[in-house]
Amino acid sequence: MERFLNYVSGEHRPARSGQWLDSVDPATGEVWAQIPAGDTADVDDAVAAAQEAFRSSDWRRVPTAVRAVRLRAWADAIEANAEHLSEIETRDNGRPLKETRFAQLPGAAMQVRYLAGLAEEIEGTTTDIRPEAFAYTLWEPVGVGAVIIPWNGPLPVFFAKVAAALAAGNAVVVKPSEHASVSILEATRLFAGLDIPPGLVNVVAGTGAAAGDAVAGHPDIGKISFTGSTETGRRITRRATGNIKNLQLELGGKSPHIIFADADLEAAAAGVAGGIFTPNAGQTCVVGSRVLVQSAVYDEFVGLLAKQAENLAVGDPADPATGMGPIANPAQYDKIRSYLQIGREEGAELAFGGRTTEDLFPADSRLRGGYYVEPTLFTTGDNRLRICQEEIFGPVAVALPFDTEEQAVRIANDTPYGLAAGLWTENLRRAHRLTRALRAGSVWVNTYKALHWALPFGGHKHSGNGGAAGGATALREWMELKSVWMNVGDPAPRGEER
Ligand code: NAD
Numbered sequence: 001m002e003r004f005l006n007y008v009s010g011e012h013r014p015a016r017s018g019q020w021l022d023s024v025d026p027a028t029g030e031v032w033a034q035i036p037a038g039d040t041a042d043v044d045d046a047v048a049a050a051q052e053a054f055r056s057s058d059w060r061r062v063p064t065a066v067r068a069v070r071l072r073a074w075a076d077a078i079e080a081n082a083e084h085l086s087e088i089e090t091r092d093n094g095r096p097l098k099e100t101r102f103a104q105l106p107g108a109a110m111q112v113r114y115l116a117g118l119a120e121e122i123e124g125t126t127t128d129i130r131p132e133a134f135a136y137t138l139w140e141p142v143g144v145g146a147v148i149i150p151w152n153g154p155l156p157v158f159f160a161k162v163a164a165a166l167a168a169g170n171a172v173v174v175k176p177s178e179h180a181s182v183s184i185l186e187a188t189r190l191f192a193g194l195d196i197p198p199g200l201v202n203v204v205a206g207t208g209a210a211a212g213d214a215v216a217g218h219p220d221i222g223k224i225s226f227t228g229s230t231e232t233g234r235r236i237t238r239r240a241t242g243n244i245k246n247l248q249l250e251l252g253g254k255s256p257h258i259i260f261a262d263a264d265l266e267a268a269a270a271g272v273a274g275g276i277f278t279p280n281a282g283q284t285c286v287v288g289s290r291v292l293v294q295s296a297v298y299d300e301f302v303g304l305l306a307k308q309a310e311n312l313a314v315g316d317p318a319d320p321a322t323g324m325g326p327i328a329n330p331a332q333y334d335k336i337r338s339y340l341q342i343g344r345e346e347g348a349e350l351a352f353g354g355r356t357t358e359d360l361f362p363a364d365s366r367l368r369g370g371y372y373v374e375p376t377l378f379t380t381g382d383n384r385l386r387i388c389q390e391e392i393f394g395p396v397a398v399a400l401p402f403d404t405e406e407q408a409v410r411i412a413n414d415t416p417y418g419l420a421a422g423l424w425t426e427n428l429r430r431a432h433r434l435t436r437a438l439r440a441g442s443v444w445v446n447t448y449k450a451l452h453w454a455l456p457f458g459g460h461k462h463s464g465n466g467g468a469a470g471g472a473t474a475l476r477e478w479m480e481l482k483s484v485w486m487n488v489g490d491p492a493p494r495g496e497e498r
Helices: 040-056 064-080 082-093 097-119 154-167 182-193 208-216 230-239 265-276 295-310 330-346 405-413 428-437 471-478
Strands: 006-008 011-013 020-025 030-036 133-141 144-148 171-175 201-203 223-227 246-250 256-259 290-294 349-352 376-379 396-402 420-424 442-445 479-487
Touching: 006 040, 006 182, 020 082, 030 082, 030 182, 040 144, 040 171, 040 201, 040 208, 064 082, 064 097, 064 154, 064 182, 082 097, 082 154, 082 182, 097 154, 097 471, 133 471, 144 154, 144 208, 154 171, 154 182, 154 223, 154 471, 171 208, 182 201, 208 230, 223 230, 223 471, 230 246, 256 265, 256 405, 265 295, 265 420, 290 295, 290 405, 295 349, 295 376, 295 396, 330 396, 396 405, 405 428, 420 428, 428 442, 471 479
Parallel strands: 144 171, 144 223, 171 201, 223 246, 256 290, 256 420, 290 396, 376 396, 420 442
Antiparallel strands: 006 011, 006 201, 020 030, 133 479, 349 376
């Protein structure tokens, strides 16, 4: 059994307790690796290492162009190791290899380069308050920050968040998910050949209750960038009040995907299937899990979506022919199966799907121990149902009919979440009206799940507080603003001047 180690102060180490956690291959259900069961002691070590590196290394003092060059070397290393890292990512969390290898890892390298470039664009402003005042602002690094990561996209979140933190001049402690830490622990090996001081990036694996809680409450961590569920976001917020941490929360969603009768329905059906089923079985924060369809084309559209689902081979994420991979871990598999039951009990109709591993693979299949749910669609007229309001985080969508544009907007906005929304129509005026009326951090028109590092990304309502994270101002998430007033007149004005 291969064991992967924490990364603290530039060293690869087991947890101080000597305890380990199993990591499961979701394609087969087999334990394939072990990760350290880090806790408070390991988090304390990591924070101390980060503080020391922030204080004594040259990282935040080197010219920003030099910082950028060093980060671009990291991007090159990511690219050179993309094959190895993507294989581990797929093995550990079940996201199909065609996505990890050919989309996520190359994208991560490009995003790191983009963020490296932003280091050279850190700039404040000068303000013309009065002739004898030279008043200006400085953006400065927070110091020691933390990044807490979910299991559904470990490497992309790790590379993007850590690159932004480093580009802004910080040191970080990273806490990956106990369900998918291996790829991140392995990725720390890339730092060996780079000019990034030891201790600047530290990774402590462990459960949320042990390592995660220790990070959230740590008095020497000034900022947390958290990606995960809304419930954990609330818990971290409560825990982080001790030293008034700066929090950035990217949380859950229940995003609406709206199809008007005038849309290109074939394209919309492919977009909806790509937005909820493929390739990683609905385990993406922005999945379009509520499909609102105008009544005139409702039956036709559900038929088109069923055809899309039929063409998706559910299976081994390492097989390029696979259309949809497994559910990433047993806990999530149980959760999704419970929602299949809840949907039936609530009286929603099962339009297609609903089968899980035992129904999908014969008893002698090596995938029989894995966690599979086929593409599933419920239909209902009642947006109050739990399957319409609660995040399932799996390949389970619910279709709801609507008649008018106003009705569509009302249903679309009627959940606690506000992460993303999709809209299919050929009517330009309507498209513009709706992009403003929909309460979501990202709105897509005649496409879905289109993401790019140059565009801000974040959630509204219970989906987060980082409405404008990312894009050209991405580093500000990791910086604090300072105002400077320098008296250049004579005599000096009173201290309280405003
Ligand atoms: P989760 O909230 O269970 O866990 C996320 C991380 O928080 C893990 O590292 C976990 O160990 C840690 N954690 C758990 N309890 C903690 C505690 N008490 N204190 C500190 N840390 C704790 O989420 P998950 O199941 O890993 O991921 C799925 C969720 O993430 C979904 O809700 C999904 O929508 C969301 N997500 C959001 C985005 C986004 O950008 N908005 C992106 C990806 C995933």
